Amino acid sequence: MIQVGPENSSEKIRLPKPNGQGKTSLEEAIRRRRTLRVFSEKELTQEQIGQLLWAAGGITETIDGAHFRTAPSAGATYPMELYAITPQGAFHYFSKGHALETVKTQDIRSLLSTATKRQGLAAKAPLCILICAVFERVTQKFGDRGIMYAHIEAGHIAQNIHLQAVALGLGSVPVGAFEDQKLKEILGLPPEQEPLYIIPIGYAQ
Numbered sequence: 172m173i174q175v176g177p178e179n180s181s182e183k184i185r186l187p188k189p190n191g192q193g194k195t196s197l198e199e200a201i202r203r204r205r206t207l208r209v210f211s212e213k214e215l216t217q218e219q220i221g222q223l224l225w226a227a228g229g230i231t232e233t234i235d236g237a238h239f240r241t242a243p244s245a246g247a248t249y250p251m252e253l254y255a256i257t258p259q260g261a262f263h264y265f266s267k268g269h270a271l272e273t274v275k276t277q278d279i280r281s282l283l284s285t286a287t288k289r290q291g292l293a294a295k296a297p298l299c300i301l302i303c304a305v306f307e308r309v310t311q312k313f314g315d316r317g318i319m320y321a322h323i324e325a326g327h328i329a330q331n332i333h334l335q336a337v338a339l340g341l342g343s344v345p346v347g348a349f350e351d352q353k354l355k356e357i358l359g360l361p362p363e364q365e366p367l368y369i370i371p372i373g374y375a376q
C-alpha cells in the first residue's frame with residue numbers, strides 16, 4: 172500500500188531499497204510466467220510495488236554521471252515514463268531517487284478499466300503499471316526509427332515486470348487493448364507522453 176502525498180505536488184514518496192538478490196532463479200521465473208487475469212483483492216506492499224518499479228526502470232549503475240537501468244534503452248535515451256495505479260491513487264515513478272510523486276489521490280481503477288475495452292482487468296488488480304513513451308527523446312537521436320526503438324524498449328521493461336512479478340509470488344497480464352486518448356485524459360498525462368502498455372499485477376485468487 173502506497174503512503175499517498177498531496178495530489179500533483181512534487182513531494183516525493185521514497186520507496187524502500189530494492190532487493191537485488193531474490194530467491195527465485197531467473198530460469199524458474201521464466202518457466203513459471205503465465206498471464207494471470209483473475210486477481211485477489213489483496214493489496215501489495217510498498218516494498219513489492221517498489222521492487223516491481225525497480226525491475227521496470229530502476230537505476231543499477233552510474234558511470235561518469237550516466238545512470239544505467241535494469242532494461243536496455245536505444246542510445247541510453249530512456250524515453251519511458253512509468254506510472255503505478257493502486258487503490259490509493261496514481262503515482263509517477265522517478266528512477267533517480269527510486270521515488271514516486273502522487274498524481275491522483277482517488278481510486279481510478281474502474282475508470283481505467285473503461286479505457287481498456289472494459290476488460291475489467293485493471294479494475295480488479297491491486298496494481299497496474301503503465302508504460303508511456305516520450306518519443307521525442309529517442310527520435311531526436313535516431314529519427315523515425317526511434318519510434319520502433321521505443322516500442323522495443325517497452326517490451327524489455329514489460330518482461331522485467333512480468334518476471335519480477337513471478338519472483339514475488341504474483342501474476343500479471345500484458346494489456347495492449349486500450350484507448351490511448353481516454354487513458355491520457357483519465358490520468359491527466361502530459362501531451363508528449365504516449366501510453367504503450369498497461370500491466371495489471373496481483374495475487375491469484
Ligand SMILES: Cc1cc2nc3c(=O)[nH]c(=O)nc-3n(C[C@H](O)[C@H](O)[C@H](O)COP(=O)(O)O)c2cc1C
Nearest residue numbers: 204205206207208287290292344345346347348349
Ligand atoms: C503486446 C501484447 C498485448 C496483449 N494484450 C492483451 C490484452 O489486452 N488483454 C489480455 O487479456 N491479454 C493480452 N495479452 C496477453 C496474451 O493474450 C497472452 O500473453 C497469450 O494468451 C499467451 O499466454 P501467456 O501469457 O500465459 O503465455 C497481450 C500480450 C501481448 C504480448
